[in-house]
Amino acid sequence: MEVTLDPSVEIIYNYFPKLSDTQREQFRRLGELYPYWNAQINVISRKDIYSLYLHHVLHSLGIAKFTNFTPGTRVLDVGTGGGFPGIPLAILFPEAQFDLVDSIGKKIKVVREVASAIGLKNIAAYHIRAEELDEKYDFVVSRAVTRLADFYRWVANKILKKDRNAIANGILYLKGGDLRDEINEARLQAEVHPLSSFFSEAFFETKHIVYIPV
Numbered sequence: 001m002e003v004t005l006d007p008s009v010e011i012i013y014n015y016f017p018k019l020s021d022t023q024r025e026q027f028r029r030l031g032e033l034y035p036y037w038n039a040q041i042n043v044i045s046r047k048d049i050y051s052l053y054l055h056h057v058l059h060s061l062g063i064a065k066f067t068n069f070t071p072g073t074r075v076l077d078v079g080t081g082g083g084f085p086g087i088p089l090a091i092l093f094p095e096a097q098f099d100l101v102d103s104i105g106k107k108i109k110v111v112r113e114v115a116s117a118i119g120l121k122n123i124a125a126y127h128i129r130a131e132e133l134d135e136k137y138d139f140v141v142s143r144a145v146t147r148l149a150d151f152y153r154w155v156a157n158k159i160l161k162k163d164r165n166a167i168a169n170g171i172l173y174l175k176g177g178d179l180r181d182e183i184n185e186a187r188l189q190a191e192v193h194p195l196s197s198f199f200s201e202a203f204f205e206t207k208h209i210v211y212i213p214v
Ligand SMILES: C[S@@+](CC[C@H](N)C(=O)[O-])C[C@H]1O[C@@H](n2cnc3c(N)ncnc32)[C@H](O)[C@@H]1O
Pocket: 043, 078, 079, 080, 081, 082, 083, 084, 085, 101, 102, 103, 104, 107, 128, 129, 130, 131, 142, 143, 144, 145
């Protein structure tokens, strides 16, 4: 399906200038695959698909400006929807291993189709509720799923004890808006990092990464 995305994939290349040819091609292909799949199974609002690279791909990669994932790191993306933030992160960190889960099966179909079309080998996608998952990971990433207090209850027991990265294992949650109430409600020791310190576009002025070491 032909749609003109604004901005184009160049915004990803500009913020991540060291990508390999394979990674550049994988990011470019997302601009064809998501409009195609989204027309059949809604994973991004119809209007927002034009902002795929800014609102979805680059937003997901905010986590990669905050931390790297060393080879062998295991990452769980809870409530991944069509694959955000999991798919952009799996492209960027081909030697880390990503499990993407969602409670809606048809969204997982989109994740599998996109991952397979771009030859992503470091992803597995499962139709399962986060609370039912019985695995452990170095990091749990997520965007826009539920309030932090509930989220923490779902995933705190899924974090491996032994750290293998520069930052301690834990939760990396992409959030917008005022977070103080949510963090206080959850009684968590959380660090809030504004994405505007990594990206200059106005979209990121209200966006944050919440990092909760577990
Ligand atoms: C607003 S969407 C966000 C999707 C994606 N993370 C994104 O940012 O584009 C929230 C997603 O969380 C999923 N979800 C909600 N509760 C869940 C649970 N308990 N376990 C797994 N997925 C869940 C929903 O099915 C939905 O796809």
